[in-house]
Amino acid sequence: MSKQINVALIGNPNTGKTSVFNALTGLNQKVGNYPGITVEKKEGICKLPRGVKAHIIDLPGTYSLNASSLDENVVIELLLNKNDKDYPDLAVVVSDVENLKRNLLLFTQIKDLKIPTILVINMSDRMAYKGISLDIDYLEQELKTKIALISTRKNKGINELKELITHYKELSTEPCLDASSIDESYFENLRKAFPNQLLYKLWLVITQDVNFGKTDRKTYDAVEDFKTKSKTDLKRLQQKETIKRYQFINETLKKGQTIDLNSAKDLRIKLDRILTHKVWGYLIFGAILLTIFQAIYDWSSIPMDFIDSSFASLSEWTKNTLPEGAFTNLLAEGIISGLGGIVIFIPQIAFLFLFISILEESGYMSRVVFLMDRIMRRFGLSGKSVVPLISGTACAIPAIMATRNIESWKERLITILVTPFTTCSARLPVYLIIIALVIPEGRILGLSYQALTLMLLYLIGFGAAVGSAWILNKILKIKSKSFFVVEMPNYKLPLFKNVALTVLEKTKAFVFGAGKIILAISIVLWFLASYGPGDNFNNADTIVTEQYASENLTEDELHQKIESHKLEHSFIGIAGHAIEPAIRPLGYDWKIGIAIVSSFAAREVFVGTLATIYSVGSDEEETIKNRMAGEVNPILGGPLFNFASGISLLLFYAFAMQCMSTLAVVKKETNSWKWPMYQLVIMSGFAYIVALVAYQVLK
């Protein structure tokens, strides 16, 4: 077997690189009809004929080799660094048949780097619809390459592509055109100064914006001395180069491509007339959001009730079947109830992912960017910030990574800082259970109060994000050019497979990610709740029996009293009582306090923590919701979860920064601990104050 071939998938955003990647490797990377879905390098292996293996690298989309945002920079870095272990032996440029002209610009640039290059023309299924026909032989000859006309949607041409990859050594590495003719003498001097270097590579290094890139500069330091031209001169030259490339492309396509406009149909115009309309556009956007919330509530209640009661009986069954003892208790009380607190939310979270994925796959997301840009700009954000803010409703982590296609650093930083305010799916379990406890059932205009409350919470999260963006915009003194271009892709019927895979993968990640944390925390909490120091815990039996000796308690009642005495004096009880003074003004008891503290690992732990604490020392089969409803406020009497404390909790969770993984990703994206620490302190402090005020006003 020969060595693996490194194959890089390069192309404009949204041309189907990731779809090709998935087709070649059999993996399931995320695909979506929005430019900028892939923001980092992804790798996979493709088995080629005759036992050859190719190492396939999926890259973020880029319009050219002149990077203007962080995700594009990944591509340039790879192509300029011959020592990179992923430096491609073969570049596969993926293009969209409907945008061939623009896609070829990048292709001609890659050719200048003298890397063997295959041109993939994807989405061939759209050709008839658009009245496009191509003269492949002519194009291959003019572009000095091999072309694979494929459709990943219809699974056509993939084998031919694999065949071409296998024979990559036969590809010509000759450039399509001579870019150096834009300024003969300048390039002649360059050539003389660096006789062993590739001219176009030098040119790229000279013109790259220094703001980006940690491209291995050492090799090129010498070039610095060669910046004999001013910035504007260089830019003018780049413009000249672009025009020259387009001239060549236009010439080539004039013969190689025919478009019969009569047979072309365009759904886009009709749809956009309504969907991006000044009035209808916003109304429809609002209606879509409203439908999503109603659906999350109405459609998922049946599977949820089922899951809830199943877990309660599973826990009960475990207790009755396994031999009595500490391990059984841990399993039944800690682990099963903890996991139940997560599994129950699968239906709702799956629905949320489903809707987001449909919005992305249909092409609607870019329209939202268009509609919202002006409004967002007032707050120091970009229209593109809407995408992280919307996908942040699933999870803040991918949302923060999705900011990489925002060109302006200031807008991007602000977006990163405020995204954690959006209501992510981890908050959903907390919201749902508390809403169910404290908001009455009933409907207004066909919408349930509970669904409306949920929607309000999402709006509060969004409002907090936008409001703090506005403040940050005023106080952050960062100079960065604000500039905005967004491509408006064609509408596409969401591909069932893509949507289903996204929902499945995301839900799985949610359950397993949260599951692991919950498992660990449940076990720790259970131990802390089941054991305690000193007399008060170990002699609980005698102490309680003596205390209630005068009252005629039944066996059961006495047992109950003993168990709760034990809990109060267990390790967790002691810790809880220690923090109680801080949270009592918010209307919580020590058990909620513990749940809040453990939520700093991940918010979704809240319900599981309460489930674990409550279940220690109670033998009844009870759903977690009923158990919470039965809790009594130790001081005031009455239900612990009442309107005032419920609202206070909701608001606390709306604002507090309680997710370690998000903090880690913010650190990674901003390259400093400063920003995540600000987030932690300011958001949580604000949450505390708001919750305090809410409880004191409402109680």
Next chain:
Amino acid sequence: MTLAELKRGQQGIITDVSSVHIPLKLLEMGCLPGNLVELVQVAPFADPMYLNINGTHLAIRKETAIHIIIETAHE
């Protein structure tokens, strides 16, 4: 006239782009002299503008559009 003055549904030919104010990326997306541009849709206050430049559909802000000089077909 500049691109920012174009009416919805109107077409024009780009005659000049100020290379100081227009980012290279936009040029590379096809916003070059000689190309046909159509204003497909505008958001409230005509900002941003949804354009069709030579078959590429994209949206840019008004502050960028004022640096693109065009000629309408009927001038």
